[in-house]
Structures are given as C-alpha cells and as structure tokens.
Amino acid sequence: MKELGKKVLAGDIRAASRLIRNLEDQIPETNIAMREIFAHTGNSHVIGITGAPGAGKSTLTDELIDAYRKKDKTVGVLAVDPTSPFTGGALLGDRIRMLRHAEDKGVFVRSLATRGAMGGISKAVGEGIHVMDVLKKDKIIVETVGVGQQEVEIINHAHTVIVVLVPGMGDEIQALKAGLMEIADIFVINKADRDGAGKLYKETLNMVKMSKDMGDNGSWTIPVLLVENVLEPNKFAESVKALSDKIDEHYQYLVDNNLLSERMRRKTAAEVNEALWGNILQPVLSDLHSQGEMEKMVDKVLSRQTDPYTLAEEIASRYIKKQA
Amino acid sequence: MSDRRIRILLAKPGLDGHDRGARVLARCFRDAGFEVIYTGCHQTPEQIASAAVQEDVDVVGLSCLSGAHKYLFPQVAKLLQDEGAGDIMVIGGGIIPDQDMQALYEAGLKAIFTPGATLDSLVEWINTNVKPRA
Amino acid sequence: MFTKELLDKSSLLRKKWEDEVKKVVAKHADQKEEWSTVSSLNIKRIYGPEDIKDMDFEKDIAYPGQFPYLRGNQATGYRGKYWTFRMFSGMGTAVETNKRWHYLLTTGQTGLSTAFDFPTLMGYDTDSPKAKGECGKCGVAIDTIDDFRDLINGVPLDKITTSMTINPPATALWAMYCASAEQQGIPLNKIGGTIQNDMLKEFIAQKTLMCPPEPSVKLISDTIEFGTKYVPRWNTISISGYHIREAGATAVQELAFTLRDGMEYVEDAIRRKGLHVDEFAPRLSFFFNSHIDFFEEIAKLRAARRIWAKAMPERYGSKDPRSWWMRFHTQTAGCSLTAQQPYNNVVRTATEALAAVLGGTQSLHTNSLDEVLCLPSDHAVQIALRTQQLIAEETGVCNTIDPLAGSYFVEALTNEMEEKAWEYIHKIDDMGGMVAAIEKGFPQMEISDAAYKFQQQIDAKEKIMIGVNKYVEADEQIEIPLLEIDDSVEDEQLERLAAVKRKRDGRKVAECLNELAGACKKGENVMPYCIEAVKNYATVQEICDVYREVYGEYRDPGIY
Numbered sequence A: 001m002k003e004l005g006k007k008v009l010a011g012d013i014r015a016a017s018r019l020i021r022n023l024e025d026q027i028p029e030t031n032i033a034m035r036e037i038f039a040h041t042g043n044s045h046v047i048g049i050t051g052a053p054g055a056g057k058s059t060l061t062d063e064l065i066d067a068y069r070k071k072d073k074t075v076g077v078l079a080v081d082p083t084s085p086f087t088g089g090a091l092l093g094d095r096i097r098m099l100r101h102a103e104d105k106g107v108f109v110r111s112l113a114t115r116g117a118m119g120g121i122s123k124a125v126g127e128g129i130h131v132m133d134v135l136k137k138d139k140i141i142v143e144t145v146g147v148g149q150q151e152v153e154i155i156n157h158a159h160t161v162i163v164v165l166v167p168g169m170g171d172e173i174q175a176l177k178a179g180l181m182e183i184a185d186i187f188v189i190n191k192a193d194r195d196g197a198g199k200l201y202k203e204t205l206n207m208v209k210m211s212k213d214m215g216d217n218g219s220w221t222i223p224v225l226l227v228e229n230v231l232e233p234n235k236f237a238e239s240v241k242a243l244s245d246k247i248d249e250h251y252q253y254l255v256d257n258n259l260l261s262e263r264m265r266r267k268t269a270a271e272v273n274e275a276l277w278g279n280i281l282q283p284v285l286s287d288l289h290s291q292g293e294m295e296k297m298v299d300k301v302l303s304r305q306t307d308p309y310t311l312a313e314e315i316a317s318r319y320i321k322k323q324a
Numbered sequence B: 001m002s003d004r005r006i007r008i009l010l011a012k013p014g015l016d017g018h019d020r021g022a023r024v025l026a027r028c029f030r031d032a033g034f035e036v037i038y039t040g041c042h043q044t045p046e047q048i049a050s051a052a053v054q055e056d057v058d059v060v061g062l063s064c065l066s067g068a069h070k071y072l073f074p075q076v077a078k079l080l081q082d083e084g085a086g087d088i089m090v091i092g093g094g095i096i097p098d099q100d101m102q103a104l105y106e107a108g109l110k111a112i113f114t115p116g117a118t119l120d121s122l123v124e125w126i127n128t129n130v131k132p133r134a
Numbered sequence C: 001m002f003t004k005e006l007l008d009k010s011s012l013l014r015k016k017w018e019d020e021v022k023k024v025v026a027k028h029a030d031q032k033e034e035w036s037t038v039s040s041l042n043i044k045r046i047y048g049p050e051d052i053k054d055m056d057f058e059k060d061i062a063y064p065g066q067f068p069y070l071r072g073n074q075a076t077g078y079r080g081k082y083w084t085f086r087m088f089s090g091m092g093t094a095v096e097t098n099k100r101w102h103y104l105l106t107t108g109q110t111g112l113s114t115a116f117d118f119p120t121l122m123g124y125d126t127d128s129p130k131a132k133g134e135c136g137k138c139g140v141a142i143d144t145i146d147d148f149r150d151l152i153n154g155v156p157l158d159k160i161t162t163s164m165t166i167n168p169p170a171t172a173l174w175a176m177y178c179a180s181a182e183q184q185g186i187p188l189n190k191i192g193g194t195i196q197n198d199m200l201k202e203f204i205a206q207k208t209l210m211c212p213p214e215p216s217v218k219l220i221s222d223t224i225e226f227g228t229k230y231v232p233r234w235n236t237i238s239i240s241g242y243h244i245r246e247a248g249a250t251a252v253q254e255l256a257f258t259l260r261d262g263m264e265y266v267e268d269a270i271r272r273k274g275l276h277v278d279e280f281a282p283r284l285s286f287f288f289n290s291h292i293d294f295f296e297e298i299a300k301l302r303a304a305r306r307i308w309a310k311a312m313p314e315r316y317g318s319k320d321p322r323s324w325w326m327r328f329h330t331q332t333a334g335c336s337l338t339a340q341q342p343y344n345n346v347v348r349t350a351t352e353a354l355a356a357v358l359g360g361t362q363s364l365h366t367n368s369l370d371e372v373l374c375l376p377s378d379h380a381v382q383i384a385l386r387t388q389q390l391i392a393e394e395t396g397v398c399n400t401i402d403p404l405a406g407s408y409f410v411e412a413l414t415n416e417m418e419e420k421a422w423e424y425i426h427k428i429d430d431m432g433g434m435v436a437a438i439e440k441g442f443p444q445m446e447i448s449d450a451a452y453k454f455q456q457q458i459d460a461k462e463k464i465m466i467g468v469n470k471y472v473e474a475d476e477q478i479e480i481p482l483l484e485i486d487d488s489v490e491d492e493q494l495e496r497l498a499a500v501k502r503k504r505d506g507r508k509v510a511e512c513l514n515e516l517a518g519a520c521k522k523g524e525n526v527m528p529y530c531i532e533a534v535k536n537y538a539t540v541q542e543i544c545d546v547y548r549e550v551y552g553e554y555r556d557p558g559i560y
C-alpha cells in the first residue's frame, strides 16, 4: 500500500490499477500515493467524450485509440458507466468495444462505475486522470454517459470535450442546445449511415453558427464532424482519423492561446476544496460522530435548546486555533 | 467512509460463442451488487489477463463450452501469475468433466461450476470467498 | 368454424363446468396458481369451441398439401416417407469422422450431417494461434480440400445427402464439396445437401462471427444465386432458430426471429441478385429447435408453416406454391438436457422428438444423452437414433397426418404463436429489417431478457428441471463414458496442413486468392473463385482472410 505511489511513478500497471481501485473505494490512505504522484501530473491531453447511452461513444473511442496509436501516441481510457440505483451493481460495457487493444502496452483501459455520483462522473475519475497522466499517457480519453444537464461535469476534467450526437433524437437536441453549446469543443454526428444524419448535421451547424453570432466561445469555432458507419470499417477509420486531427488542432489552439491551464482551473479549485474538506472538516465530523456528540447536538437543536449557528461557532472555536 | 465493491471480469476464452451462461451471469452479478466487466466471446487468454490487471478485478470468471478449457483456463491463471496478479481469483464454468477438475484446481483455479449451479450459489460463493482488498 | 347453435350450447355447458370448478377449487386449491409453458406463455385450464370460433376452416386449416400448409406440405404425410433420420456427427480428423459416417450409414441413418471443430467454424486453420487447444474438439477439423476428400471418401455423393453445419466459411466448404464432386465425375446438378450458411442467427445468438452483417448477407445471396443456377438440388441455406432458442429465446422469439431472418434473405436475393422469388425460394430450408414443452413446440412448428405460406405470396408476390412450403429440419433441445441424472435425457429427447414429429418435421436430429458432457459416445448415439425409429415404426403416430388438428387447444395455441410472431415481425419491419434490428441489439436483448428470466425461474423453482432443482440426488456421481479427443489430433492435423502447404503451388494459390479479393471488391459472385481456390489447395482460413480483409472483421458487440 505504501509503495503504491512509487510503483505508479515507475510505470507499474498493476499498481496503477490498484490505486484507481482504492480511489474508487475511497480508501483514505490513497492520499499518500496521490501526494507522491501529483507533482508529475499535468502533461497529458485529456479528451472528454460524452453523449447519450448507445450513441456510439465506446465504438468511437476504440477507433480513436487506433488513430492515436498510429500517430505513436500512448493512450489511457477511463470509461464510465452508470451504477444501478437499485442494486449498487453495474454492468461496465465499454471495454468490450476496445478489446483489440487489450494487449497493446501503450494502451490502458479502465472501466469505472458512477457509484451514485452526480454528473455521471465519480470523484475517482478526476483522480484517475492524474494516475493515467503519471503513466505518461499522451492522450487520456474519458468516456462518460451524459444526458442533459449532467453532461456539464465533464468540462471540469477535459481539455477537449467531444459531444456525440446521433440521428433520431431530433427534438431532444433543441432542448439540450444551451447546455451542449457550453461544453462542446467538437460535435460529432455519429452513425452517419442512419436516416436523419444530414438533417442533424445541418441543425447542429446552424446552432454553432447562431451561438458564434452571439459572440460565444472565443476564437475557436466549434467544428461539426460526421463520422461514418462503423460497419464500413475503412471509411469509419478515415473519418475518425479526421476527428483525431481536429482534436489535436483544438489542443494546439489551447496551447497557443495559453488556455490549457485555464481549462483546469475549476477542477483544480474543486480538488483543493475537496482536500481541505477531507483534511479539516472530515476529521472533525468523524470525531463528533465517534464521540456520539453529533447525536446530542442534533437533539439539542431539535428541542430548540440551541441553534445550528451557535453550535458551529462553538465547534469551530474548539477545533480551529485562530492565528493572530 | 470507504466504499468497497466487488469487481468481476467475465470472459469467454476460445472460439465457441455459446454465451448464454455468461450473459445471464453478467446480469445476475450486477443485480447482486457487483461491478461486472463482460468482455464477450472469443477472447485469448492474453487479452483476458491483461484486461483483468488493468481493471483490477477481484475475480475472473471464465466460461467455455468447447472442450478447450484444459488449455485455456490454466493459461489465464498462469498469465495472471506472470503479471504479478496471482491474487486475482480465477473461476471457471462450462461443461467440465470430473476428471479434468483436479488439473484445473492444480493450475490455480479457485472454483469450477458445472451446469446446474444456481445463480444464488454463485453469488454466495463470491460473497464468501472474495475478501475485500486492503 | 362453428354454428351459432353449437356455440350457444357450449357456452351453457361451459358455465356449468366453471361453477363446478369453483366449488372444487374452494375445497382443494390447485397445485399452483399459474400454469404456463416453458416459455412462460399462460395456458388456460381448458379450451373449447369458443377459443377457435373465429378460424376459417378453408383459409386457416384445410388439408395437407393445401394452403396454408398448416397440416404439412405433402399430401401423403409420413405414409409416403418418414422424415430424414439425420444425426449430426464429426470429431477429430477427417479420417476418423469418415469412419463414423460409414458406421452410421450401416445403422439405417439416411442422411449425413457434419459437425466441424471451432477453428473451422470460425474460419481459422489449425495452425492459427487462435486455434490452439481447439482442434478436433467438438467436430472435425478441415483445413484444405485434402481433408475434405478424406471426409467424404467412399460416400456416394449422388445418393447420400450431406448437411454441413458451417456458417461464415460456408462458401469455402461448399466449394470443397463441389470441387470434390466434380473430381469424382459427379456433375453439380446431381449432388444434394445443405449448408447452414445462416449468418443472421450468428449475430443474434451463436456468435460465430467473421464479417459485418451486410457483407455476410451478400455472401449468402451469392450462394443462393450459384445454387439456383448450377446446383439446383442443394439447400444453400438452413435458416436456423435452433441456436436462437439455445441462447435462451422463448418459443415465440425463436419462431419470429427465424422467419424474419428468412424474409431478410429473400429480400436481399431479390434486390441484390435480381432473382425472382420463385427461382430460389423453393430451396430455402429452415431448422428449428424442439424443446421440452410438448404442445408449445407442436404449435410453433405448425404456425411456422402457416406464417411462411402467407408471407411468401403476400410480401413477395410468389406464385409458385413450392415457395410457400416451409421445409425444415428439427433438433431436440440441447439446452433442455441435464448433466445430472443423464439417463433422464433419453426421456426428454423422446418427448421432444415426438413433438417434432407431430409438428410435421421433415428431418430430425435427436440428441444423445451424454451430449451435455460434450461429444456423444457410439452407444448414446445409437439410443438417440433408435428413439426416432421407435417413434416412426412402433408408436403409430405416423398412421395419420397431423393428428392434433382440430384440437381446440392445439389450434388456439397455434393461432397464439402465429399472432405473437407477427407482432415481432412487424416490429422488426418497422426498425428497417433484421440487419438494422441486429445493429440496434434488439433481438439480442430480447433473448437475454428471456434467458435471465428463465434462469431466475429455475432458481425459484417456478420452472422445474428434474435432477437440477427437484428430485435432486445428493452427492450424485456423474459417470458417463466420455469420449475424449486426444491432444495428438492437433499435432497430426498440423502436420497434414504443413504437408499440403509444402506440396502446393504457392504462386497459384496467391493468384486465386487475389482474384477472389477482386471479385469481392467488384461485388461479383464469389463461388466460382472459391472453387478455383480450393482446387489449388487454398485453405479455409486463407479464403476467410480475404473476406476479413475486404469486408472488415466483425467483433462481438457484447450485448447482454
């Protein structure tokens, strides 16, 4: 356990997957390892792929891996699927689309369940990205299921966000318009073989143009790409190669305009917040719980002997030493 | 605070495509609260072992009905050993004649399930035998 | 169907009977609340005239050899000819399987049927890394035409029909058959047999995968066209529900998906090849499962004939009644057999075989009692074959045709199967056809749902399997003489293949494969190119690699 950080730094896959597992399981000691590796992060290009279930995200990711391997890039994938709210179990079905890369040492695919997290992304995803980063993956692809508002979360984690749309969901796109425009750096119209792909393509282009007219998104014009039918492998590969070029172009744009770290600001703030919470509030709370004091405090507030505000001040003055 | 879940990789090594059992099990394990990674048919032992390591699963469940289990199951167990992942349990299911059992256990398989095992008994086996990782 | 008078009378008597039932049930409750088929189709306590009152005797029932062929295609039924007793066999090397075939022909079997090993089924040669450990395990290994000649050695190809259970590499294996026949001096129009060659059910159920659905269907249309023109006695496809059922489908799903698959092939051959439906449809054949629920299976098979007879003229403008005939082979359900108390399997198989016969099958394979435990022994195969002979010649069920016709229950159940099947068929039509439905994962998901539900019912003992969840024998030792394939078979086969590769003209092989690739790219019929290639000792895998290269490889999308 203690060695985990060092092993990950040395590129040990087994240790890395174990660390991600511990992060998912929220084992407190992961802090030790994360502390060790953090200084070595910040080098990968993080690509988010989001869209409705069945939109073809995993199929696309599989081909993207291929495109990047042909460009001699190493790839990490974090593929997130939902946890069943009823049983807590999950069927993680993304990996099956990426099996042909199973033996390629330059590719590391990891499936994660949402475990009830909001936004379709668990906390472990953000940290898992750091782990992949330390493993020196040039490109880290994060596949998340996004429906409506929940898609937005991915923007905190990725430099380049790809929103995958498919024909046959005509009305929904109208409803999603606002949210999608906010997060997409690239739109992909997938399953171009299906009826309505052309129409969806035009609609999306229009949408992009309208928001451009309103002065959104700085100087990056959101491209809309059609991806060919997966069942015509050669054409499919070609259009995904074009997508990878576009993704790289976006990365270059971020670099050229000094926007790379800007994109990570929110994530970093959240991480600092999280760490503070974990280091300051969490120990206090567990202390109060284990002493049975929490229950007593609740009782007092319930019976109106005191109020939450006064209590909080008392606790704060007990635990936090004010510095002069 | 911690939130441990059992993770299982289900795979069908070899060339037979009779995946009814594997598909049913995938659903059953999900409903039992496990996280299941199903890798489908026609996997090589190398692919399975590599996936198991990357996914850090507790258990690899193999299903094979073609009669090639004598080569395929031990091979997965061996590859996991080689990758320093011998702690990942390998269990198998399918049409496994009694006389093959001994050799499979010796090769490192932790349990073999033959036709007729109930879903409940499988879930129970996992719940009793898979210790949460520390 | 009935006069008003009769229906009134029936309703009166029925009321009386219902009152009686109520009284009895109040005292002695039924053994269980719900009574349903193995596929969870609810069955009523009794059926009467009112359950089939809307049937039209002429349009819906009629006589054998008459539309809608509910009662059979042939006017004479089994009096003219029993079904073909066709037992599936194959193991180890071609030479061994050939020996087994000669044995089977002496036991009264009237048709041969080949099981190939997994590498052959998937289009890999024995020397492929993917084939390791699989050679000869569940069938015979065929790499080149040399193996094939050994397989059919001494079998009169113009007299015995041979069925080959082969799918993605069907063109290659059929080409070997055609080439071998020619070399024996038997013209193509004299040979008869069947290749399974049904890829849609592979995507749906059995997962013997090679290329994507669309080019897979194209290759099948090639064989249909080639057969229509040059090998008219050959069944170029056996549209199979068997595997769909084994994957966990219900009887209705098996019926619906299989028939919709058949329609997809018909549509493709018409559209792609410009054939008229009546040029090829008479050679289409089907392959069903016969499961343990006796009446459900009989109803399913009868319904299948009626649906097809209606669909062909209605949907495709067929004029030739031979196109309306649904001809099918049946195999008893492997998935109904148990490893526990395996001798009970003889009883299961007999029941299922009887259902198939009462459903009017034209050909039958009965499983051996040890089939769950892999390759069957000679003795077990003999019992299975005798089961068929016994049904045919002892039981008297063949004395009259379609003896269950007119049964209130059987007709009502047949109608219900048909209605429910049409619902599925129309749903798939709406999705844009079977290929589109498969791409959406629709039939796969339906089957997975059904399979999971059934397993839960078994666990909850709502459905019973003797020896598994009831009348279980504690500490049962399963002692079946197992037939095992020696691992030396693999080495032997590797050596044979290496020898062929040494002696053949490599340049000529490459040339043939090149031409085959060209034909694929141009959309030409591949069959003549395949025949040329196998004559020059191209291997099964080499031919399949051409397909994989040109059409792309298809992997299991893992829909559950």
Ligand SMILES: Nc1nc2c(ncn2[C@@H]2O[C@H](COP(=O)(O)OP(=O)(O)O)[C@@H](O)[C@H]2O)c(=O)[nH]1
Binding pocket: A051, A052, A053, A054, A055, A056, A057, A058, A059, A060, A094, A097, A190, A191, A192, A193, A194, A227, A228, A229, A230, A231, C439, C440, C441, C557
């Ligand atoms: N028709 C068509 N189907 C596709 C295409 N891409 C993916 N699919 C299919 O859509 C289904 C869902 O794909 P998947 O990648 O798992 O979607 P995800 O849930 O978004 O990850 C699979 O059956 C794919 O084969 C495409 O371009 N055309």
Ligand SMILES: [Mg+2]
Binding pocket: A057, A058, A059, A093, A094, A143
């Ligand atoms: Mg996915």
